[in-house]
Amino acid sequence: MDLVNIGRPRYVNKLDQVKGLSEQERQQLQPVAEKFAFRTNDYYQSLIDWNDPDDPIRRIVMPDVQEMEEFGELDASDEHSYTRVKGLEHKYGDTALLLVNNVCGAYCRFCFRKRLFTDDNDEVTSDITDAVEYIRQHPEINNVLLSGGDPMIMSTAKLGRIIQQLRDIDHVRIIRIGTKMTAFDPYRILNDPSLLEMLSQYSLPDRKIFVMAHFNHPRELTEPALKGLQLLQKAGAITVNQSPLIRGVNDKPEIIAELFGRLSFNGVVPYYLFICRPTLGNEPYMVPVEKAFEIFEEARRRLAGLAKNARLCMSHRTGKVEVLGKLDGKIVFRYHRAPDPVDCGRVMIFDSDPAAAWLDDYLKPESVSYRVKTQAQTVSA
Numbered sequence: 001m002d003l004v005n006i007g008r009p010r011y012v013n014k015l016d017q018v019k020g021l022s023e024q025e026r027q028q029l030q031p032v033a034e035k036f037a038f039r040t041n042d043y044y045q046s047l048i049d050w051n052d053p054d055d056p057i058r059r060i061v062m063p064d065v066q067e068m069e070e071f072g073e074l075d076a077s078d079e080h081s082y083t084r085v086k087g088l089e090h091k092y093g094d095t096a097l098l099l100v101n102n103v104c105g106a107y108c109r110f111c112f113r114k115r116l117f118t119d120d121n122d123e124v125t126s127d128i129t130d131a132v133e134y135i136r137q138h139p140e141i142n143n144v145l146l147s148g149g150d151p152m153i154m155s156t157a158k159l160g161r162i163i164q165q166l167r168d169i170d171h172v173r174i175i176r177i178g179t180k181m182t183a184f185d186p187y188r189i190l191n192d193p194s195l196l197e198m199l200s201q202y203s204l205p206d207r208k209i210f211v212m213a214h215f216n217h218p219r220e221l222t223e224p225a226l227k228g229l230q231l232l233q234k235a236g237a238i239t240v241n242q243s244p245l246i247r248g249v250n251d252k253p254e255i256i257a258e259l260f261g262r263l264s265f266n267g268v269v270p271y272y273l274f275i276c277r278p279t280l281g282n283e284p285y286m287v288p289v290e291k292a293f294e295i296f297e298e299a300r301r302r303l304a305g306l307a308k309n310a311r312l313c314m315s316h317r318t319g320k321v322e323v324l325g326k327l328d329g330k331i332v333f334r335y336h337r338a339p340d341p342v343d344c345g346r347v348m349i350f351d352s353d354p355a356a357a358w359l360d361d362y363l364k365p366e367s368v369s370y371r372v373k374t375q376a377q378t379v380s381a
């Protein structure tokens with residue numbers, strides 16, 4: 001397939017529209033796709049090597065029967081507790097998060113907001129009047145993150161109206177757009193000059209728009225994806241990347257090193273590498289914290305400059321917790337962000353637990369367990 005000239009990708013949400021699956025696989029995966037929403041498109045499907053059952057791109061979007069294992073919470077970071085008005089979360093003083101949409105270009109199987117894609121969820125609102133008013137009433141908010149779902153899948157007119165309302169608030173300096181469209185469907189950017197015009201209108205010298213891209217694997221950095229990133233940069237947006245560390249997708253130092261290296265060569269600074277959240281259905285995608293740290297450190301050893309800028313963090317309900325290091329049978333964490341600024345920078349030291357996959361496994365080892373049994377053996381071997 002000629003990726004550059006594919007035009008407009010065709011979106012599919014049924015397994016029988018995916019040519020690469022056998023009939024048997026379709027039948028096995030159908031209950032999984034019914035439990036957790038499935039969506040993809042023919043551009044992204046074309047990146048999959050169907051001869052490889054463990055293909056990392058396949059793992060990002062195609063269901064896995066192990067998602068049916070009993071594991072995790074639907075709202076693993078307790079975002080509900082930080083919701084102030086419909087569609088707006090305010091966890092850290094200077095930052096508000098707006099859920100503007102509940103659709104993505106495809107659905108990552110390990111999504112931490114998969115609750116938004118269920119029928120009975122009503123957290124997202126298309127009417128952001130109350131959310132904008134909340135931000136206006138809170139002068140400490142200088143950063144607004146647009147998220148969802150994927151804001152970039154909305155029409156430019158709709159997205160532009162949201163950004164315009166935020167630009168009208170003097171104390172909002174930075175607007176961030178969290179998107180995986182740069183990976184899932186770069187034609188969203190390549191085919192819409194009005195999107196680029198809108199971004200250049202609102203990304204100002206002292207009030208920037210940041211595009212928070214979400215590339216998980218270097219194979220997503222195709223020619224059209226890189227072209228899309230260049231156009232965003234030319235329009236005046238700052239481009240950075242954040243990705244979770246996912247078992248079977250990018251849990252190898254050489255993959256992370258290649259991803260971060262190529263992103264930085266293309267002007268996209270690696271910002272966060274996240275520990276996969278223990279969201280319902282995420283058991284097959286979790287990597288134990290200490291294993292993740294080893295992968296991250298080994299990748300960093302192979303990198304230089306801004307390519308090694310990322311922090312390894314957990315978006316825990318109590319704050320953003322950075323994994324700092326291991327020493328003498330201990331693991332060291334630090335609150336990178338916390339709802340109460342007093343906790344920012346607070347260091348926590350725990351006994352090493354090679355199977356632990358989330359902060360709760362260290363905080364309450366007796367009562368909570370997200371431990372990953374299969375990977376623990378690999379770590380201690």
Ligand code: SF4
Pocket residue numbers: 103104105106107108110111112113114148149150179180214
């Ligand atoms: S792009 Fe983000 S919100 Fe959308 S499915 Fe993937 S992780 Fe979830």
